[in-house]
Amino acid sequence: MASVVDQWWTKRDGRRVKTKRYGCPKRWLVRWRDPSGRQRSKAFERKVDAEAWRDQVATEIRRGEYVDPRGGRMLFRELADQWLRSRIASRTTLEGERRKVRMLVDHFGDYPIGEIRPSMVRAWAASREVAPTTLRYEL
Numbered sequence: 179m180a181s182v183v184d185q186w187w188t189k190r191d192g193r194r195v196k197t198k199r200y201g202c203p204k205r206w207l208v209r210w211r212d213p214s215g216r217q218r219s220k221a222f223e224r225k226v227d228a229e230a231w232r233d234q235v236a237t238e239i240r241r242g243e244y245v246d247p248r249g250g251r252m253l254f255r256e257l258a259d260q261w262l263r264s265r266i267a268s269r270t271t272l273e274g275e276r277r278k279v280r281m282l283v284d285h286f287g288d289y290p291i292g293e294i295r296p297s298m299v300r301a302w303a304a305s306r307e308v309a310p311t312t313l314r315y316e317l
Contacts, residue, residue, distance in 0.1 A: 179210070179236065180208055180209065180210035180232040180233075180235050180236045180239075181208070181209050181210075181232065182206055182207070182208055182225065182228045182229055182232050183206070183207045183208075183209060184205060184206065184225075185197060185199045185202070185204070185205055185206065185207050185221070186199060186200045186201070186202075186205050187200070203223060204221035204222060204223055205221075205222075205223060205225075206221065206222045206223070206224065206225050206227070206228035207219055207220070207221050207222075207228070208220050208221075208222065208228050208231050208232045208235070210232070210235050210236070210239070212239070212244060212246055213239060213242075213244060218246070220247075242296075243295070243296060245291060245292045247292070251290050251291070251292060252290065252291050253287065253288060253289065253290055253291070254282070254283065254286040254287050254288075254289050254290075254291055254294060255283050255287035255288065257291055258279045258282065258283050258287070261279070262275065262276060262279055278316055278317075281316060285302050286298075286302070299317075303317070
């Protein structure tokens, strides 16, 4: 779950006290955990903007559509290559995974990760003239 934190004020012994960041720009900090469990944060000047971002991130995570803003610039081709190099499996398993990934890279390879949307994947899947079982196997 995401949260909004005031970076100017904190509570100590039940009293509100100024922090070292008091008066600095970007007073409001949104903190959340991405699907991999890593803590992320983004700062805003206005509380309303921070709350809107918090709500958007929470919704994307819940729907399974979250993309790390920093990682979203990497091309699908680069991520697929990294993933394949990190795999530890039998030779035949790796060959099958390479074949599946190559098919996806042929279509999505030049897209930044942050621009690939579920609707694009659905459109690609619909354009494939294979049985649903084959499609599930490929994805």
